[in-house]
Amino acid sequence: MLIDTFLYNFGQYILLLKSAIAKPERFSMYYKETVRQMDAIGVGSVFIVLLISVFIGMVTAVQFADQLGDSFIPSYYIGYIVRDITIIEMAPTITCLVLAGKVGSNLAAEIGGMRQKEHIDAMEIMGVNTAAYLIMPKVIAAVLVIPLLVAISAFVSIIGGYLATVLPGSISHTEYVLGLRSFFVPRYVFIMFVKAGVFAFLLTSVSCYFGYYVKGGSIELGEASTSAVVVSNVLILLFDFIIALLLT
Amino acid sequence: MIRTENLHKSFGDNHVLKGVSAEFHAGKPNLIIGSSGAGKTVLLKLLIGLFRPSEGAVFYGDTNLFSLDDKDIRSIRMKVGMLFQGNALFDSMTVGENIRFPMDMFTRLSLKDKNRRVDECLEMVNMEGINDRYPSEVSGGMQKRVGIARAMVLEPKYLFCDEPNSGLDPQTSILIDELICDLTNRNNITTVINTHDMNSVMGIGDNILLLKNGKVAWTGDKSQVLESDNKVLEDFIFASPFLRRLREDALKQRQGG
Ligand SMILES: Nc1ncnc2c1ncn2[C@@H]1O[C@H](COP(=O)(O)OP(=O)(O)OP(=O)(O)O)[C@@H](O)[C@H]1O
Ligand SMILES: [Mg+2]
Numbered sequence: 354m355l356i357d358t359f360l361y362n363f364g365q366y367i368l369l370l371k372s373a374i375a376k377p378e379r380f381s382m383y384y385k386e387t388v389r390q391m392d393a394i395g396v397g398s399v400f401i402v403l404l405i406s407v408f409i410g411m412v413t414a415v416q417f418a419d420q421l422g423d424s425f426i427p428s429y430y431i432g433y434i435v436r437d438i439t440i441i442e443m444a445p446t447i448t449c450l451v452l453a454g455k456v457g458s459n460l461a462a463e464i465g466g467m468r469q470k471e472h473i474d475a476m477e478i479m480g481v482n483t484a485a486y487l488i489m490p491k492v493i494a495a496v497l498v499i500p501l502l503v504a505i506s507a508f509v510s511i512i513g514g515y516l517a518t519v520l521p522g523s524i525s526h527t528e529y530v531l532g533l534r535s536f537f538v539p540r541y542v543f544i545m546f547v548k549a550g551v552f553a554f555l556l557t558s559v560s561c562y563f564g565y566y567v568k569g570g571s572i573e574l575g576e577a578s579t580s581a582v583v584v585s586n587v588l589i590l591l592f593d594f595i596i597a598l599l600l601t
Numbered sequence: 602m603i604r605t606e607n608l609h610k611s612f613g614d615n616h617v618l619k620g621v622s623a624e625f626h627a628g629k630p631n632l633i634i635g636s637s638g639a640g641k642t643v644l645l646k647l648l649i650g651l652f653r654p655s656e657g658a659v660f661y662g663d664t665n666l667f668s669l670d671d672k673d674i675r676s677i678r679m680k681v682g683m684l685f686q687g688n689a690l691f692d693s694m695t696v697g698e699n700i701r702f703p704m705d706m707f708t709r710l711s712l713k714d715k716n717r718r719v720d721e722c723l724e725m726v727n728m729e730g731i732n733d734r735y736p737s738e739v740s741g742g743m744q745k746r747v748g749i750a751r752a753m754v755l756e757p758k759y760l761f762c763d764e765p766n767s768g769l770d771p772q773t774s775i776l777i778d779e780l781i782c783d784l785t786n787r788n789n790i791t792t793v794i795n796t797h798d799m800n801s802v803m804g805i806g807d808n809i810l811l812l813k814n815g816k817v818a819w820t821g822d823k824s825q826v827l828e829s830d831n832k833v834l835e836d837f838i839f840a841s842p843f844l845r846r847l848r849e850d851a852l853k854q855r856q857g858g
Contacts, residue, residue, distance in 0.1 A: 372671065378706050467691075474651050475689035479703045479755075480679035482671075 366562045372484040373492075383490050390494035394456050398502060401455060402448055406506040409443045410435060410513025418523050428524045432532020435514035441541045444507035446593050449552035452499060453585035457560035460491060461581035464564030465574045473565075488561045492554060499553035500546050507545060544600050551592055556585040602626055603648060603759065603791055608657035610643055617643050619815035620657070627791040630782055630805045634796060635812035636837065641795040642686055644812065645761050648793060649681060650674055661759075679707060682752030686763040686795075688744045690736040690751070696723075697732030700751045707755065722750035726780065742769045749777065753784060760785065760792040766801060774798065778805050799838065802826065811837060827851060 377383040414435045421428060464487055467473050476483045511533065519529050560581035567577040603625040610618040617640040625631040625648075633641050646652045648659055650666050659666040661677055669677070690699050700719045704710055710718070716732075723729045726746035736744055745765065752760060765781060766774035782805045785792040796802065802809060806823035811834055818833040826838060827848060839845045 382705055470692070471685050471687060471689040472691055474646075475683070475685060475691075477651065478649060478678055478681055478683045478761075479706065480675040480681075481706055482675065 362562075365566065366559070369484055369488070369562055369565060370558060372482065373488040375482050375485040375489075377485065377489075378481060383486065386486070386490035387494050390491050391498050393459075394452075394491075394495055395498035395502065398452060398455060399505070401451060402502045402506050403509055405447060405451055406439075406444065406509035407513040407516070409447055409506070410439060410510030410515075411517035413438050413443060413510070414514035414518045418518055429528040429532040429535070431514070431518055431524055432529040433535045434532070436511055436533050437538075437541060439510035439514075440507045440545050442593075444510055445503045445545050445548035445552060446589065448503050448506045449499065449549065449556060449589050450586055452502070452553075453556040453560075453589060454582050456495070457556045457581045457585045458578045460557060460560040461564035461567075461578045462574060464488075464561055465567035465577050466564075468565060468567050469570070469574065484565070487565070488558065491561060492557045495553040495557040496550050500549035503545060503549035540600075544596070547600065548593065548596055551596065552589045555588045555592060559585045559588060602662065603793070604660040605644075605648070606658045606660070608644070608647055608659070609655045610640075610647060610652060611655050617815055618647070618654075621812070621815070621817055623810050623817060623820070625791055625793050626808060628786060628789045629807040630785055630792045630794055631808045631810070632794050632796055632802060632806050633810050633812060634802060634837070635818075636797065639812040640815055641812060642763055645763055645793060645795055649678070649683060649761060679755070680758040681761065682755070682757035682759070683761040684745070684748045684752050684763060684765055686767075688736070688748040690744055690747060692736050695733050695735055696728075696739065696747050699736065699747060700754050703751065703755050718754060722754050723747075725753065726750045727776065742773060745769060746773075746777065749780070756788060758788075758790060760790050762792070762794045764795050764797075766796065766798050771800065775800060775804065781805070799844070802838070813837075 414431055417434050418428070418431055421430065464473075467487070473483050473487070476486065515529055518524050519526050563577040563581040563584070567573055605621055605623050608618050608621040609616070621644060633644060635641050643652065647654055650659070653667060658668075664677075666674065666677070690696075691702065694702065697716070697719050700722055701715050704715045704718065708715070719732065720729065723731065726749050728743060728746050728750065731739060731743065731747075736747065739747070745768065749762070749765060752762070760781070762781060766777050769777060778801050781792060781794065784790060794801070794805075803823050803826065806826070809819075809821055809823065809826070810817055811819040811831075813833050819829065819831045821829060826834065829835070839848055
């Protein structure tokens with residue numbers, strides 16, 4: 354039963370993506386929609402990303418400082434650990450989990466509402482490839498913008514770590530900065546962008562899928578929105594693991 | 602011309618259409634009538650391929666709509682205008698943007714030309730000047746007329762109207778009927794209209810198809826309506842005592858004269 358539902362949804366998702374990859378009827382319309390989505394997804398999420406990122410950095414720093422305790426590990430390692438953990442894991446994963454909640458539920462509700470109010474049918478009648486017009490701009494916008502948000506998140510997290518350790522005097526400014534500049538592996542930044550791009554694709558396409566095939570009324574719309582977030586989150590963590598296996 | 606062949610459609614074990622064969626001609630309004638729940642909307646959505654039939658076929662000229670791939674279906678649909686029973690106006694766009702949308706998507710006209718055409722279409726349905734309002738800010742009847750304007754904006758060869766005059770006052774409703782009729786004649790459009798409005802039936806019913814229990818119960822034109830002794834048609838059209846009396850008088854007069 355469960356496996357049935359999974360296979361059915363997976364197949365339908367792949368077919369939807371296939372029909373979403375098509376030549377735009379009118380490039381300017383897709384371009385306009387992409388820019389609108391970049392604004393909604395990107396600019397619309399900056400504040401929440403800044404907020405969570407400060408906390409991510411602070412928590413990472415404080416907890417690692419506690420674990421170091423009186424060990425022989427030099428305390429400038431705090432800067433080094435905060436930098437690597439946020440870049441490679443915290444910034445892409447937590448940001449995208451939060452965005453799946455914010456952006457994903459929004460997209461599923463938007464597209465699902467259009468389905469229920471026959472807007473999608475109306476566009477189909479006009480000859481519009483609705484899978485392409487409604488999904489492609491959103492996915493492209495997300496894949497362009499979310500990695501930027503993630504980069505901002507990593508940067509702000511590192512500042513958060515600084516605030517939580519240097520200000521109270523746990524370590525000195527010089528130590529934290531020394532840590533930041535030690536053992537830098539540029540490949541980790543690459544991994545961060547790969548994760549951000551993959552997660553962005555997953556959370557938008559999955560959310561659009563749940564909205565596109567919604568049936569029934571407002572209860573089903575709510576359920577679709579919830580499924581969009583839950584499934585996106587699970588997939589983000591699954592692919593987090595897969596990417597970690599492949600790239601480290 | 603659009604032709605259907607033995608169309609069946611079921612939803613689960615609800616058999617809505619049970620073998621509908623019909624022809625819809627160009628240049629005159631084709632009416633589908635029938636009581637609420639008879640399957641008019643379902644038939645209309647089959648005609649344009651929003652539903653797939655359980656059995657049977659729909660022909661545009663000689664092409665079977667359901668043998669085409671998505672791309673070819675879309676090229677037919679670009680010649681189609683449709684008014685939905687619930688209007689289906691895009692609620693986050695203004696009235697003007699709604700009507701402009703098909704042009705934005707499929708033409709290379711300049712913004713000025715597009716806006717001129719929008720004004721033209723709004724004028725056609727007697728709704729000039731409401732371009733900047735949102736669909737939620739105009740009345741139901743006005744939305745209906747905007748829906749017709751949007752359906753007409755690209756000068757379709759096929760026009761489908763699902764209850765174009767439900768919820769309109771009698772005067773406006775006749776106006777809309779005349780408008781659709783006029784456009785149909787002028788541009789030689791194949792127009793299919795769902796209705797249960799008796800004024801429309803008697804006013805523009807050049808080719809009427811009566812649906813009952815998923816089957817075609819009667820076909821004919823408005824002049825045959827009064828004379829037909831088809832029981833289903835009689836029950837449907839002359840449901841009101843007023844119309845029944847009118848008809849009896851007419852028949853009596855004819856016998857007397
Ligand atoms: N999407 C759908 N899923 C399941 N059943 C449907 C669907 N659409 C229509 N039906 C069923 O098909 C039957 C005919 O519905 P339809 O909307 O065609 O009626 P109608 O003739 O247009 O009525 P009205 O005059 O009230 O608009 C109804 O029994 C309805 O329950
Ligand atoms: Mg109907």
